[in-house]
Amino acid sequence: MMKNRQVRLKSRPKGIPQAEHFEIVEDTVPEIAPDQVLVRNIYLSVDPAMRGWIVDTTGYSEPVAIGSVMRSFATGRVEASRHADFKQGDLVTGMFGWQDYAAVEGGAIDRIIGGRDLPLSTSLGVLGLNGVTAYFGLLEVGQPARGETVVVSTAAGSVGSCVGQIANTLDCRTVAIAGGAQKKRLCRDEFGFDAAIDYKSEDLDAALASACPDGVDVYFDNTAGDISDGVLKRLNVGARIVICGTASISNWNPIPQGPRVERHLLVKRARMQGFVVFDFAERYAQARSKLAQWVKDGTIRYREDILDGIENAPDAIAGLYRGENSGKRLIRIASEND
Amino acid sequence: MMKNRQVRLKSRPKGIPQAEHFEIVEDTVPEIAPDQVLVRNIYLSVDPAMRGWIVDTTGYSEPVAIGSVMRSFATGRVEASRHADFKQGDLVTGMFGWQDYAAVEGGAIDRIIGGRDLPLSTSLGVLGLNGVTAYFGLLEVGQPARGETVVVSTAAGSVGSCVGQIANTLDCRTVAIAGGAQKKRLCRDEFGFDAAIDYKSEDLDAALASACPDGVDVYFDNTAGDISDGVLKRLNVGARIVICGTASISNWNPIPQGPRVERHLLVKRARMQGFVVFDFAERYAQARSKLAQWVKDGTIRYREDILDGIENAPDAIAGLYRGENSGKRLIRIASEND
Numbered sequence: 001m002m003k004n005r006q007v008r009l010k011s012r013p014k015g016i017p018q019a020e021h022f023e024i025v026e027d028t029v030p031e032i033a034p035d036q037v038l039v040r041n042i043y044l045s046v047d048p049a050m051r052g053w054i055v056d057t058t059g060y061s062e063p064v065a066i067g068s069v070m071r072s073f074a075t076g077r078v079e080a081s082r083h084a085d086f087k088q089g090d091l092v093t094g095m096f097g098w099q100d101y102a103a104v105e106g107g108a109i110d111r112i113i114g115g116r117d118l119p120l121s122t123s124l125g126v127l128g129l130n131g132v133t134a135y136f137g138l139l140e141v142g143q144p145a146r147g148e149t150v151v152v153s154t155a156a157g158s159v160g161s162c163v164g165q166i167a168n169t170l171d172c173r174t175v176a177i178a179g180g181a182q183k184k185r186l187c188r189d190e191f192g193f194d195a196a197i198d199y200k201s202e203d204l205d206a207a208l209a210s211a212c213p214d215g216v217d218v219y220f221d222n223t224a225g226d227i228s229d230g231v232l233k234r235l236n237v238g239a240r241i242v243i244c245g246t247a248s249i250s251n252w253n254p255i256p257q258g259p260r261v262e263r264h265l266l267v268k269r270a271r272m273q274g275f276v277v278f279d280f281a282e283r284y285a286q287a288r289s290k291l292a293q294w295v296k297d298g299t300i301r302y303r304e305d306i307l308d309g310i311e312n313a314p315d316a317i318a319g320l321y322r323g324e325n326s327g328k329r330l331i332r333i334a335s336e337n338d
Numbered sequence: 339m340m341k342n343r344q345v346r347l348k349s350r351p352k353g354i355p356q357a358e359h360f361e362i363v364e365d366t367v368p369e370i371a372p373d374q375v376l377v378r379n380i381y382l383s384v385d386p387a388m389r390g391w392i393v394d395t396t397g398y399s400e401p402v403a404i405g406s407v408m409r410s411f412a413t414g415r416v417e418a419s420r421h422a423d424f425k426q427g428d429l430v431t432g433m434f435g436w437q438d439y440a441a442v443e444g445g446a447i448d449r450i451i452g453g454r455d456l457p458l459s460t461s462l463g464v465l466g467l468n469g470v471t472a473y474f475g476l477l478e479v480g481q482p483a484r485g486e487t488v489v490v491s492t493a494a495g496s497v498g499s500c501v502g503q504i505a506n507t508l509d510c511r512t513v514a515i516a517g518g519a520q521k522k523r524l525c526r527d528e529f530g531f532d533a534a535i536d537y538k539s540e541d542l543d544a545a546l547a548s549a550c551p552d553g554v555d556v557y558f559d560n561t562a563g564d565i566s567d568g569v570l571k572r573l574n575v576g577a578r579i580v581i582c583g584t585a586s587i588s589n590w591n592p593i594p595q596g597p598r599v600e601r602h603l604l605v606k607r608a609r610m611q612g613f614v615v616f617d618f619a620e621r622y623a624q625a626r627s628k629l630a631q632w633v634k635d636g637t638i639r640y641r642e643d644i645l646d647g648i649e650n651a652p653d654a655i656a657g658l659y660r661g662e663n664s665g666k667r668l669i670r671i672a673s674e675n676d
Contacts, residue, residue, distance in 0.1 A: 052605075224600040243604045252601045259593040262562040265612035266581045267390075272610045274603035 004029045005333075006069045007098035007313045009054060015251035016321045017054050022070065022314035030103035037109065038080040039092060039102045042336055043306075045073035045124040046316040046329040048222075048245055055253070069097040070313070075113070075123045076102070076334075086112070093123045098313050100333060110284070118295060120336050125158050125328030126295055126302040127288050133244065133277040134162035135287040138220060141242045141275045148217035149173040149236075151208075152193075153227050154247055156183035158302065158328035161191040162291075163220045165300045168192050172218075175211045177204075177227055179323050186326065190301055204230040215239075223248040225258070232264045239270040247321065303327025342367045343671075344407045345436035345651045347392060353589035354659045355392050360408065360652035368441035375447065376418040377430060377440045380674055381644075383411035383462040384654040384667040386560075386583050393591070407435040408651070413451070413461045414440070414672075424450070431461045436651050438671060448622070456633060458674050463496050463666030464633055464640040465626050471582065471615040472500035473625040476558060479580045479613045486555035487511040487574075489546075490531075491565050492585055494521035496640065496666035499529040500629075501558045503638045506530050510556075513549045515542075515565055517661050524664065528639055542568040553577075561586040563596070570602045577608040585659065641665025 003026045010023045032038045053071050054064050064071050074096035078086050083106050086092065094109040096102035113123050125131065137159075144150050150167040154160045155176030164174045164187070176187035176196040187196040195211035197204065208216075208230055215236035221228050225248030232241075249256060265272060280287075294300040305325035307316060310333045320329060341364045348361045370376045391409050392402050402409050412434035416424050421444050424430065432447040434440035451461050463469065475497075482488050488505040492498045493514030502512045502525070514525035514534040525534040533549035535542065546554075546568055553574035559566050563586030570579075587594060603610060618625075632638040643663035645654060648671045658667060 221600070224598060228600070243600050246600050246604065249598070249600070255597040255601070257595040258598040260562060260587070260596040261599060261610070262559070262566070262581050262584050262587070262612075263590045263593070265610060266584065266614065267612065269612045269614055269617060271612070272599070272603060274600075274605065274607045274609070276604065276607055279607060 002029045002101075003027070004099055004101045005310050006100075007310065008069055009064050009066055012063075012066060013054060014253065015055075016051055016318055018318045019315035021054075024311065024314065029101045032080060032082050032103045034082050036103050036105060037078055037083050037086045037092075039074075039076040039094075039096050039104060039109075040079045040334060041074045041076040041096055041100055041102065042332065042334045043075045043121055043124055044098050044310070044313060044331040044333060045128070046313075046320060046331060047073070047129065048247055048317075048320050050317055051321070069099050071095065072098050073124055073129060074098075074102070075120060091120065091123075093128065098310070098331075100310070118292060121304055121306065121328075121330055122295070122302070124330055125304060126162060126300060127291055129277060130158035130328055131162050131291040131300075132280070132284050132287045134159050134166060135291060136277060136280040136283070137242045137244050137275045138163045138166050138218070140280070141273050142218040142220055142240050144170055144172050144218045146170050147172065149175065149212050149214055150218040150220065151175045151177065151212065151216050151231055152220045152222070153177045153231075154222035154245070155187045155193060155196065156191070156326060157222065159244065160220070160222055161187070161302065161327075162300060164191050164193045165294070167218075169294075169299060173212075173214070175208075177223075177231075183323075183326065186303070190303070199227055205233070208234055218242070220244060225249055229259050232261060235264060235268045235270045237268050237270075239268055241270065241272040243272060243274045250321070305329045307331045309333065340367045340439075341365070342437055342439045343648050344438075345648065346407055347402050347404055350401075350404060351392060352591065353393075354389055354656055356656045357653035359392075362649065362652070367439045370418060370420050370441045372420050374441050374443060375416055375421050375424045375430075377412075377414040377432075377434050377442060377447075378417045378672060379412045379414040379434055379438055379440065380670065380672045381413045381459055381462055382436050382648070382651060382669040382671060383466070384651075384658060384669060385411070385467065386585055386655075386658055388655050389659070407437050409433065410436050411462055411467060412436075412440070413458060429458065429461075431466065436648070436669075438648070456630060459642055459644065459666075459668055460633070460640070462668055463642060464500060464638060465629055467615060468496035468666055469500050469629040469638075470618070470622050470625045472497050472504060473629060474615055474618040474621070475580045475582050475613045476501045476504050476556070478618070479611050480556040480558055480578050482508055482510050482556045484508050485510060487513065487550050487552055488556040488558065489513045489515065489550065489554050489569055490558045490560070491515045491569075492560035492583070493525050493531060493534065494529070494664060495560065497582065498558070498560055499525070499640065499665075500638060502529050502531045503632070505556075507632075507637060511550075511552070513546075515561075515569075521661075521664065524641070528641070537565055543571070546572055556580070558582060560584075563587055567597050570599060573602060573606045573608045575606050575608075577606055579608065579610040581610060581612045588659070643667045645669045647671065
C-alpha cells in the first residue's frame with residue numbers, strides 16, 4: 001500500500017520554527033470525495049512567510065493547527081480526479097502542504113502548469129509566489145520611477161533578486177543588501193545590482209552612503225530591524241518603503257523596540273506600506289506571463305536551492321532564517337518524470 | 339520714532355523651545371527696498387511645527403539662525419508698498435516672523451485677505467495652515483471612505499478638530515483622542531466627534547476598543563508615541579496613517595525607541611505616510627474656499643486661544659506642548675481696526 005508521509009506541526013514555536021517543532025508521520029493516501037483531486041507532490045515550497053502561518057499571534061491567515069500537516073505551496077501531478085477541471089497527469093501548483101499526497105478541492109489549486117519550456121521548479125519560485133511578490137510589491141507598492149534608487153534587503157533571495165532585476169528594467173540604481181561575501185558577489189555578478197553591501201562584514205551606514213549617493217527612493221524591505229533603521233536615514237523626499245517581510249526579527253511577541261520612524265516619514269513625506277501578495281491574486285497570471293518572458297529572454301536570472309527528500313522539511317524554514325540557502329528553497333520529494 | 343519689537347532666537351533648544359531660548363529686542367522699523375512691502379503685523383501664529391523649524395536636525399526647512407527673528411506665519415496690514423501687487427491698507431498673510439514690522443518680498447506674502455465676512459484671526463487658523471493641513475492631510479493622504487472609522491490625536495486642537503469635522507461630512511465614525519476632561523468634552527460637544535478619549539485619565543487600550551468597535555481605517559496622527567502605539571494595534575486591513583505631527587515626542591535627537599511598526603503594517607497591508615502641507619501649496623485656495631463655506635454654514639466650528647501682547651511669544655510654543663491652549667493659538671500685537 002502507498003504511504004503518505006506528512007510533516008505535521010508538533011508544537012508551536014515562539015519565534016522561528018525549528019526542526020523540533022515538526023514531526024514526520026506516515027499516513028495512508030487519502031481517498032478523494034466528489035469534486036476533489038488527488039495530487040502527488042513533486043516539489044514542496046519553503047518560504048519565510050511560513051513562519052507567520054505558524055505563530056499564534058494575529059496574522060493575515062489562521063495559524064496552522066497543532067497536529068495538522070504544515071501548510072505550504074507545492075507543485076505536483078494529478079494522480080486521480082473527481083473534479084471536471086482537472087485530469088490525471090495534469091501538473092498543478094497550489095496549497096497542498098508538506099506531504100506526499102494531498103486530496104484537495106479545486107479551490108486549493110492555483111493553476112495547471114501549461115508549457116514546459118521552463119523547469120517545473122520555477123512554478124514555485126520565479127514564476128510562483130516569489131516572482132509575483134517581487135513584481136507587485138515593487139511595481140504596485142514601491143512604484144519606482146525611471147532612474148530612481150531602489151534598495152533591497154535579502155537581495156540574494158528569491159524575492160529580492162527578482163526585485164532588483166525588475167528595477168533594472170526601469171534603469172533604476174539598484175542596491176543590494178545581503179549577508180555574506182558570497183551573496184554579495186551573487187547580487188552584483190549574477191543579478192546585476194549596481195551595488196551590493198554585505199551587512200555582516202561592512203559598516204552599514206558608510207556602505208549605504210557610498211552606494212546611494214542620491215539617497216533612497218524605494219526600499220523593498222524583507223528584513224525590518226537594524227538594516228531598515230539604516231536605510232531609513234537615507235530616504236529621499238517622497239520615498240516609498242515596501243514592507244514585504246521581517247526576516248531579521250526572530251520573535252514579534254512581544255513586539256521588539258526600535259527607533260521610532262515617524263519623524264523620518266514626516267520630514268521626507270515618505271510612505272511605509274505593508275504588502276501581502278495574496279491581495280493581488282486576481283492578477284497573478286498577468287505577472288507570471290511577464291516574468292516568464294523576462295526569464296526566457298535572460299532579463300531575470302534565478303537561483304534555486306533544492307533539498308532532496310521530505311526528511312529535510314522540518315529544519316528547512318529555520319535554515320532560511322539562518323541564511324544558509326542561496327536562491328529559492330524547495331524540497332524535491334518525487335521525480336518530475338515518473 | 340516707531341520701534342520694531344522682535345522675538346529673536348537666542349539659543350538652540352534640544353527639544354521643545356522654551357521662553358529662555360528667545361529674547362525680545364527693540365529694533366528700528368526697516369526701510370523697504372524696491373519690490374518690497376512693509377507689513378504691520380496684527381496676529382502672530384504659534385504652531386507646533388515651529389519646534390521643527392528651530393531644531394538643528396535634518397528637517398524640511400533650514401533651521402532658524404541664532405540671533406534672527408523667529409520664523410512664523412502672521413497676518414497684518416500693508417503700511418507701505420514698493421511692490422505693484424500690494425497697496426497700503428491691504429490685509430495680508432504670510433511668513434512675516436514674530437515682530438511688529440516686516441519688510442518682505444512679494445514671495446513671503448501668501449495672499450491678500452479678501453472679504454471680511456469671517457474674523458481676521460481665521461486667516462491663521464481654520465482658514466490658514468491649520469484648516470488647510472486638516473483638509474489635505476485627511477482627504478488626500480488619509481483618503482477616508484464614507485462610513486469608515488477615523489481616529490484623530492490632539493483632536494481638540496486647531497488641526498485635529500478640523501479633521502474630525504471634515505470626516506463627519508463623510509459620515510465617518512470619528513474618534514477623538516485628547517488630553518483632559520475639558521478637551522474631551524469639547525471634542526464631543528463642540529466638534530461633533532462620535533466618541534472621545536481622554537488619554538490622560540483613561541486606559542487607552544480599553545477606551546480605543548470601546549470607541550472603535552469596527553477597528554481603525556484612518557489614523558490622523560499628531561502625536562506619535564504611546565498614543566500611536568495604542569492605535570496601531572487596532573488597524574483594519576488597508577488602514578492609512580497620516581503622520582502630521584509628533585507632539586508627544588519632546589526630543590528627536592537621539593531618536594527615541596518604540597515598538598516596531600513593520601508587522602502591524604505588513605499584516606494589515608496598512609500605510610503610514612508623512613505629510614507636510616507645503617507640498618499642497620498650489621491648491622491652498624481650493625481648500626480655503628471649501629473651508630470658508632463650511633465655517634459659514636456651521637459645518638466646521640473652531641476655537642481660538644488669543645494671547646494679547648508680543649511678550650507672550652517666547653513661552654507660547656512651550657505652552658502648546660504643555661497642552662494649555664484650547665484651539666488655535668495666536669498672539670495679537672496690534673488692533674485690527676487701527
